[in-house]
Amino acid sequence: xxxxxxxxxxxxxxxxxxxxxxxxxxxxxxxxxxxxxxxxxxxxxxxxxxxxxxxxxxxxxxxxxxxxxxxxxxxxxxxxxxxxxxxxxxxxxxxxxxxxxxxxxxxxxxxxxxxxxxxxxxxxxxxxxxxxxxxxxxxxxxxxxxxxxxxxxxxxxxxxxxxxxxxxxxxxxxxxxxxxxxxxxxxxxxxxxxxxxxxxxxxxxxxxxxxxxxxxxxxxxxxxxxxxxxxxxxxxxxxxxxxxxxxxxxxxxxxxxxxxxxxxxxxxxxxxxxxxxxxxxxxxxxxxxxxxxxxxxxxxxxxxxxxxxxxxxxxxxxxxxxxxxxxxxxxxxxxxxxxxxxxxxxxxx
Amino acid sequence: xxxxxxxxxxxxxxxxxxxxxxxxxxxxxxxxxxxxxxxxxxxxxxxxxxxxxxxxxxxxxxxxxxxxxxxxxxxxxxxxxxxxxxxxxxxxxxxxxxxxxxxxxxxxxxxxxxxxxxxxxxxxxxxxxxxxxxxxxxxxxxxxxxxxxxxxxxxxxxxxxxxxxxxxxxxxxxxxxxxxxxxxxxxxxxxxxxxxxxxxxxxxxxxxxxxxxxxxxxxxxxxxxxxxxxxxxxxxxxxxxxxxxxxxxxxxxxxxxxxxxxxxxxxxxxxxxxxxxxxxxxxxxxxxxxxxxxx
Numbered sequence: 001x002x003x004x005x006x007x008x009x010x011x012x013x014x015x016x017x018x019x020x021x022x023x024x025x026x027x028x029x030x031x032x033x034x035x036x037x038x039x040x041x042x043x044x045x046x047x048x049x050x051x052x053x054x055x056x057x058x059x060x061x062x063x064x065x066x067x068x069x070x071x072x073x074x075x076x077x078x079x080x081x082x083x084x085x086x087x088x089x090x091x092x093x094x095x096x097x098x099x100x101x102x103x104x105x106x107x108x109x110x111x112x113x114x115x116x117x118x119x120x121x122x123x124x125x126x127x128x129x130x131x132x133x134x135x136x137x138x139x140x141x142x143x144x145x146x147x148x149x150x151x152x153x154x155x156x157x158x159x160x161x162x163x164x165x166x167x168x169x170x171x172x173x174x175x176x177x178x179x180x181x182x183x184x185x186x187x188x189x190x191x192x193x194x195x196x197x198x199x200x201x202x203x204x205x206x207x208x209x210x211x212x213x214x215x216x217x218x219x220x221x222x223x224x225x226x227x228x229x230x231x232x233x234x235x236x237x238x239x240x241x242x243x244x245x246x247x248x249x250x251x252x253x254x255x256x257x258x259x260x261x262x263x264x265x266x267x268x269x270x271x272x273x274x275x276x277x278x279x280x281x282x283x284x285x286x287x288x289x290x291x292x293x294x295x296x297x298x299x300x301x302x303x304x305x306x307x308x309x310x311x312x313x314x315x316x317x318x319x320x321x322x323x324x325x326x327x328x329x330x331x332x333x334x335x336x337x338x339x340x341x342x343x344x345x346x347x348x349x
Numbered sequence: 350x351x352x353x354x355x356x357x358x359x360x361x362x363x364x365x366x367x368x369x370x371x372x373x374x375x376x377x378x379x380x381x382x383x384x385x386x387x388x389x390x391x392x393x394x395x396x397x398x399x400x401x402x403x404x405x406x407x408x409x410x411x412x413x414x415x416x417x418x419x420x421x422x423x424x425x426x427x428x429x430x431x432x433x434x435x436x437x438x439x440x441x442x443x444x445x446x447x448x449x450x451x452x453x454x455x456x457x458x459x460x461x462x463x464x465x466x467x468x469x470x471x472x473x474x475x476x477x478x479x480x481x482x483x484x485x486x487x488x489x490x491x492x493x494x495x496x497x498x499x500x501x502x503x504x505x506x507x508x509x510x511x512x513x514x515x516x517x518x519x520x521x522x523x524x525x526x527x528x529x530x531x532x533x534x535x536x537x538x539x540x541x542x543x544x545x546x547x548x549x550x551x552x553x554x555x556x557x558x559x560x561x562x563x564x565x566x567x568x569x570x571x572x573x574x575x576x577x578x579x580x581x582x583x584x585x586x587x588x589x590x591x592x593x594x595x596x597x598x599x600x601x602x603x604x605x606x607x608x609x610x611x612x613x614x615x616x617x618x619x620x621x622x623x624x625x626x627x628x629x630x631x632x633x634x635x636x637x638x639x640x641x642x643x644x
Binding site for chain 1: 368369372373376422446447448449450472484485486487488489499500501502503504505506507510511514527529554556580582583584585622623624625
């Protein structure tokens with residue numbers, strides 16, 4: 001989960017890190033209100049891109065160009081961040097990242113902005129939380145210990161994996177000011193009372209799904225096996241038309257499935273996939289049901305979904321795992337012969 | 350001999366009161382797993398299995414070797430810490446979506462107690478013909494001499510079907526977890542197989558994201574041993590999309606498909622291009638290794 005500028009800057013300000021006056025604007029009326037008597041401002045597209053300046057998504061504008069630039073940037077992202085223009089004498093960088101489970105959080109500092117990190121070292125939590133023992137190129141900057149402490153506090157509070165201020169600038173009168181910042185949060189981290197739940201991207205609750213360019217629809221259980229089948233299809237030729245993993249629906253239906261019944265959400269997800277494939281002109285579906293979940297009740301769900309969508313294309317079925325013999329009997333009773341192994345099912349599809 | 354789990358391993362079940370935990374506990378016992386107790390905070394009794402209100406209470410009575418937890422993500426950290434503190438050596442956590450910091454804390458509690466956290470987001474451990482914990486269906490796997498370690502649970506199922514179909518059995522199968530972080534690395538499990546006299550060949554089932562496979566490659570290169578056959582999934586698809594596994598996200602340019610395949614090949618690992626090549630490659634590799642007779 002990535003936090004954008006409009007979400008992060010108020011959090012930095014609340015912890016005592018100075019930020020330029022700014023506001024999220026979504027139309028000309030809001031921009032006019034923000035500009036007030038300001039002659040020059042900065043406009044930034046709110047997009048999750050790494051180098052917005054190079055992409056023309058951060059611009060310094062005067063009043064007479066502001067509305068035209070606003071319209072352009074609104075087309076690029078989810079709103080625009082408008083900010084007072086600040087003169088500064090020096091650019092720096094400060095960040096905390098947690099590279100992996102076997103690493104300690106690492107404090108990164110640099111006396112340049114941009115991507116040139118010149119000093120990094122693993123630090124124990126008490127170091128960055130206290131803002132003590134700061135070494136490296138920024139150690140002598142007045143106020144830096146407070147910034148590190150605030151970044152450390154926020155890093156913990158947000159359950160962040162990475163949080164950086166880039167650039168952190170020094171104004172001509174010696175103040176530190178966060179001109180830009182970003183954070184990546186642990187998607188499963190506990191939600192702090194910061195109202196950030198909306199930052200979590202919503203996903204289809206019924207089906208882990210992605211459209212691909214190939215020909216064969218793949219309906220499978222579990223991300224790993226689904227991806228393995230997609231790779232296999234690609235290596236041998238036709239490629240997959242989608243990544244579609246039934247796991248969310250299976251979890252929602254677990255009580256029904258364990259009771260031997262077709263699952264409501266599994267039926268809906270299967271039908272939804274068939275509709276999507278048909279709408280894209282795909283005519284072949286590989287159903288690969290291999291799981292510790294009862295495969296017979298899941299088979300009932302999938303077939304009901306195919307019928308609900310009135311699927312007219314080819315169907316190849318491979319089964320394995322819990323109650324797969326009973327599932328094979330079910331498919332045969334419905335006139336579909338399951339393939340003896342996955343290779344045969346892929347060939348048939 | 351197997352690694353981590355056999356029919357004598359004393360298993361305690363946490364989260365056995367829910368529908369999934371109850372279902373899997375019945376399945377584990379039917380398979381032969383030595384389930385010695387279950388944790389029920391409410392005091393609910395579990396039929397033939399002794400029920401305890403806490404892990405500490407259970408441990409004093411049954412001296413478990415391994416705890417398998419079917420409880421939700423929010424319970425994993427505390428459960429693992431309590432289990433390691435009580436002297437349980439191996440904790441298997443199946444829950445998905447466990448916060449990164451909870452995994453780190455649980456892993457550290459295990460290290461401090463010289464224990465091992467398997468998972469989270471794992472389908473568990475299977476020693477075919479001996480015992481299983483987690484989500485393995487009894488139909489998967491057959492006894493033999495191939496050790497399997499995987500980040501993906503369902504990919505294990507596919508691989509076991511492919512291997513068993515042509516008569517290649519497995520010593521132990523370990524799902525280390527498909528999330529952002531895990532308590533035990535693929536390299537640690539490979540090293541266990543290296544020391545296991547019941548394992549002749551190791552199969553690694555990896556995927557894009559993280560540096561798990563690169564780390565294993567470095568270990569194999571530094572300490573060559575039994576042949577390793579690897580399948581890396583995720584050749585197709587955008588590196589920006591984890592496609593179901595949070596741990597399969599290529600972040601900051603690290604963990605890409607080509608990097609992993611290159612590192613593994615450089616270490617002498619036999620990398621296959623799709624699942625359909627697994628069984629034949631294992632057979633061929635085993636035949637090349639003098640004295641190795643794969644069942």
